[in-house]
Amino acid sequence: MESRAESYTRGVIYSVWLLGLGLLFVALERIWPRNNTQRLLRKGIFSDLIYIIFNSEYLGILLGLASVELIRLLGLQHLRIGLLSGLGFWGQFFAFFLIFDFLQWCIHNLLHRVGWLWEFHKVHHSIVELDWIGNWRIHWVEIVVYRSLLYVPAALCGFRGEAMFWAGVFNTLVGHFAHANLSWRVGALKYVINSPEMHAWHHNHPDQGPVNRNFALTLSVWDWLFGTAHVPEGRNPARLGFTGIEQYPEQLPGQFVEPFRGLFRKS
Numbered sequence: 001m002e003s004r005a006e007s008y009t010r011g012v013i014y015s016v017w018l019l020g021l022g023l024l025f026v027a028l029e030r031i032w033p034r035n036n037t038q039r040l041l042r043k044g045i046f047s048d049l050i051y052i053i054f055n056s057e058y059l060g061i062l063l064g065l066a067s068v069e070l071i072r073l074l075g076l077q078h079l080r081i082g083l084l085s086g087l088g089f090w091g092q093f094f095a096f097f098l099i100f101d102f103l104q105w106c107i108h109n110l111l112h113r114v115g116w117l118w119e120f121h122k123v124h125h126s127i128v129e130l131d132w133i134g135n136w137r138i139h140w141v142e143i144v145v146y147r148s149l150l151y152v153p154a155a156l157c158g159f160r161g162e163a164m165f166w167a168g169v170f171n172t173l174v175g176h177f178a179h180a181n182l183s184w185r186v187g188a189l190k191y192v193i194n195s196p197e198m199h200a201w202h203h204n205h206p207d208q209g210p211v212n213r214n215f216a217l218t219l220s221v222w223d224w225l226f227g228t229a230h231v232p233e234g235r236n237p238a239r240l241g242f243t244g245i246e247q248y249p250e251q252l253p254g255q256f257v258e259p260f261r262g263l264f265r266k267s
């Protein structure tokens with residue numbers, strides 16, 4: 001079980017990591033922008049800064065600890081599958097990283113293909129000027145779907161908090177990189193890791209080309225394996241978003257409510 005001191009230390013490490021990464025990507029986006037007309041204080045930036053606080057691994061860590069607690073309260077700890085609890089740190093880290101990256105890829109597919117889930121995921125796709133901060137524009141319902149489908153089984157499988165935390169730290173780096181307004185091309189690495197050139201095509205507007213491609217969060221290998229990769233050589237989508245984005249709220253209070261209104265409209 002995690003001690004309070006360990007949780008506190010991780011909170012501090014993660015805060016410093018977020019701050020450092022933020023400064024790094026602000027600098028990189030100024031030097032090598034994909035879209036050089038995009039301003040630092042672009043549309044929706046202040047709402048997106050609020051999303052960082054509520055949606056980054058802070059909430060994940062809280063929900064992770066809550067899932068361990070829930071299992072204890074329900075008396076399910078004896079159901080724990082001991083198989084993975086015997087692994088050392090690196091074994092746990094790589095097992096967690098691989099298994100959960102694949103599961104997240106599957107959940108991301110569902111977010112696009114199941115009507116009511118898409119209403120919530122649309123918030124993430126409502127960004128029209130993509131940058132690293134956009135990584136965190138996610139509706140809280142989506143976070144709860146992801147985390148409860150991942151963390152409760154993870155705790156049951158015997159994964160320890162430290163492996164989950166360090167995987168989260170690495171995933172944050174790749175998430176910032178993939179969303180960044182960067183002109184970088186990653187060459188053959190595109191078959192392994194998510195990148196700005198690949199993820200921009202995940203956010204493309206339907207009038208720019210095929211949609212429901214590039215579901216990768218950290219590893220892109222799943223998209224190449226399952227035929228959902230789409231990375232046109234040397235091209236970037238000229239427009240991001242979805243059909244009807246012109247009417248979608250640009251700021252947080254509206255984005256908070258809009259998915260529920262969307263569900264109501266459909267029923």
Ligand SMILES: [Zn+2]
Nearest residue numbers: 108112121202
């Ligand atoms: Zn998506």
Ligand SMILES: [Zn+2]
Nearest residue numbers: 124179199203
């Ligand atoms: Zn995205």
